[in-house]
Amino acid sequence: MERHPSGIKLETWLVSAGRESEPGAPLNVPMVPASNFILGAGRVYSRTEGTPTWEALEEIVGGLEAGKAVAFASGMAAIAAVFDQLPTGAVVVIPDDCYLGVAALAAAGAERNRWSVERLPVDDTNAWIRACGVADLIWLESPSNPLLIVADLPAICAAPRKPGAIVAVDNTFATPLNQQPLDFGATVSVQSATKFIGGHSDLLAGVVTTRDEALWQALRKTRELTGATPGTLEAFLAVRGARTLALRLERAQQTAMILAERLEKHPLVTRVRYPGLASHPTHETAKRVLKGFGSIISFELRGGAEFADAVCRNTRLIQHATSLGGVESTMERRGMYAGQEHLPPSMLRLSVGIEDADDLWNDLDQAIRSAADALGIRA
Numbered sequence: 001m002e003r004h005p006s007g008i009k010l011e012t013w014l015v016s017a018g019r020e021s022e023p024g025a026p027l028n029v030p031m032v033p034a035s036n037f038i039l040g041a042g043r044v045y046s047r048t049e050g051t052p053t054w055e056a057l058e059e060i061v062g063g064l065e066a067g068k069a070v071a072f073a074s075g076m077a078a079i080a081a082v083f084d085q086l087p088t089g090a091v092v093v094i095p096d097d098c099y100l101g102v103a104a105l106a107a108a109g110a111e112r113n114r115w116s117v118e119r120l121p122v123d124d125t126n127a128w129i130r131a132c133g134v135a136d137l138i139w140l141e142s143p144s145n146p147l148l149i150v151a152d153l154p155a156i157c158a159a160p161r162k163p164g165a166i167v168a169v170d171n172t173f174a175t176p177l178n179q180q181p182l183d184f185g186a187t188v189s190v191q192s193a194t195k196f197i198g199g200h201s202d203l204l205a206g207v208v209t210t211r212d213e214a215l216w217q218a219l220r221k222t223r224e225l226t227g228a229t230p231g232t233l234e235a236f237l238a239v240r241g242a243r244t245l246a247l248r249l250e251r252a253q254q255t256a257m258i259l260a261e262r263l264e265k266h267p268l269v270t271r272v273r274y275p276g277l278a279s280h281p282t283h284e285t286a287k288r289v290l291k292g293f294g295s296i297i298s299f300e301l302r303g304g305a306e307f308a309d310a311v312c313r314n315t316r317l318i319q320h321a322t323s324l325g326g327v328e329s330t331m332e333r334r335g336m337y338a339g340q341e342h343l344p345p346s347m348l349r350l351s352v353g354i355e356d357a358d359d360l361w362n363d364l365d366q367a368i369r370s371a372a373d374a375l376g377i378r379a
Contacts, residue, residue, distance in 0.1 A: 005066050010177060011246035017063050018056030018239055029056040029239065033232040048224050053235040057207070060242050061197065064176035065189055067209040070219040071235060075172065075192025076101050077228035078206030082168050082188055083109065083137070084222045085215070090115040090136035095122045095151075097144040099170065100339045106139075122149035123282050125156060132159040132167070140186075141170040142179070143286075146298050146334045146349040148273045150282040153289055157185035166215075172196070172325075177249055178292040182211055195325030199241040199248055203234040248327060248354055252295035255360065256352040260297050262361055267379030268368050270346075273298040295352040296324060298334075301368070303377045305345040308333045310371035312348065317355060317363040324351030329360055 004013040018029060032051045037043045043050075050058075054071045062069030072078040079102060086092070094106050096119045106117045115136070120127045122144045128151070132138055138161070142151035157167055169181035172192045181189040191197060193205035210216050223229060230238075253276075260274035272279070275286035276293030286293060301307050312320040312331055321330045331350045335343040352360070372378070 004063060010064055013063055014060060014245055015243050018060045018242075029053060029236075031232045031236045047227060047229055050229075051232065051235075053232055053239070054230055056239050057193070057205070057230070057235045057242070060239060061176070061191060061193070061207045062209050065180050065182045065209050067182050067189070067211045068213070068216045069207050069209040070216065070223060071193075071230045071238075072206040072208070072223060073228045073230050073234075074204040075190070075194055075206035076105070077223075077226075078190050078192070078208045079170070080105060081219050081222040081226070081228065082139075082166065082190065082208060084226070085166060085218055086115055086136055088114055091118070091134055092116065092137045092139065093118045093120060093128075093131045093135045094139045095120060095141055095144055095149075097122055097147045097149060097342070098139070098141045099145045100337055102139065102141070102170070103339055122147075122151050123285070125152040128156045129159040132156065132161040132165065134162060136162065136165050138165065138167045139170070140168065140181075141173075142289075143173045143275055143294060143296070145173060146296070146343065146347070148173075148275055148280070148294075148296060148298055150275050150286040150289060152285050153179070153181060153184045153186070157181065173294055173296055174290060175245065175249060175294075176209075177246060178290050178294060182209065187212060187215065193238045195323065196245060196249060197242050197325075198234075198238045199245060199326060200237070201321075201323060201326040201328065201330075203231075203237045203241075205230050205234050205238045249292065249295065251354045252352050253292050255355075255357040256295040256297055257293065258357045259350070259352060259361060259364065260299075263297065263299050263364075266365070266368065268302045268372050268377065269299050270302050271300040271344075297350045297352065298347055299350070300344050301346040301348070302379065303346055303372070303375065305333065305335065307371055307375055307377055308346045308348050309336075310375060311367045314367035314370050315363055316367075317359060318350070318367070324349075326351070327354050329353040329355060 058069040264272045318329045
């Protein structure tokens with residue numbers, strides 16, 4: 001595990017940061033459901049100055065990447081705040097495989113002539129390096145959602161860039177424990193705290209971390225003016241979830257490797273996408289860039305969308321639900337959503353939780369075989 005600038009390991013930082021130190025203070029920062037404060041001590045209105053609960057979350061997440069963080073109401077609110085920094089007429093470059101919300105936001109801005117958009121393959125490093133010289137926003141997502149392609153972030157983030165350009169990395173899938181984009185030279189690192197940081201599928205929140213003081217202030221101003229503030233309960237739950245991130249991630253990605261290896265040998269599975277497998281097209285990049293391969297697996301079945309949907313309906317332990325990064329395993333067919341037409345129709349995205357590996361495998365295997373039997377699909 002990497003060390004925090006204070007000298008302690010990141011897993012220790014997750015537990016120790018964001019706490020009061022004065023005698024008599026609560027051990028855990030409490031929920032502070034306040035909109036306004038008694039005047040005279042610096043804090044006036046929560047939308048402007050924040051609350052102690054938000055600040056605890058910002059201290060924890062910002063410290064993971066030795067930067068300063070701004071918490072938002074959701075991952076999309078955090079993303080939109082980064083896009084909000086762009087001048088009219090900006091050039092935006094996003095991956096060809098990325099979160100559908102990012103693609104929709106970029107397209108909406110282009111339709112209103114706020115910016116132009118170019119899309120590049122995640123693993124075309126030379127194209128990204130060239131784009132750094134002309135783009136106002138380089139938006140990277142690595143591993144990508146849902147094809148799990150790993151970008152060569154050290155090379156891209158080190159490339160000469162247009163003055164004032166922002167290189168942003170959505171670090172949600174990797175988490176700061178497996179990848180630290182700011183160390184590579186990225187301007188901002190974005191997290192959907194809804195996912196791994198919260199870890200229990202019970203909140204919406206987002207965080208942007210940067211080492212650029214002026215940009216940090218600008219992001220706070222965007223939050224203030226748009227009202228994209230995190231809820232008190234949500235911030236409290238995200239802090240609580242962050243305390244166990246290291247344990248949850250370690251368990252989940254160990255199980256993910258086991259499941260990925262078994263899926264690769266399954267007669268009804270035609271392809272497995274997991275960065276930890278030698279068969280993955282960006283496995284060598286993943287070994288060099290990532291400290292862990294994560295807990296998300298995408299795999300394709302020997303059949304079409306109907307077969308994939310039936311598999312999802314047949315699971316008993318794995319939840320047929322969207323989102324990811326929770327303690328429970330979830331699975332869905334991402335190709336069913338608008339804007340995801342580039343995905344193979346039979347591909348499923350599995351977010352591996354902290355359940356027993358054999359229990360998950362037995363559930364997955366029976367779901368695949370029973371769906372195949374019902375539809376008359378043979379290996």
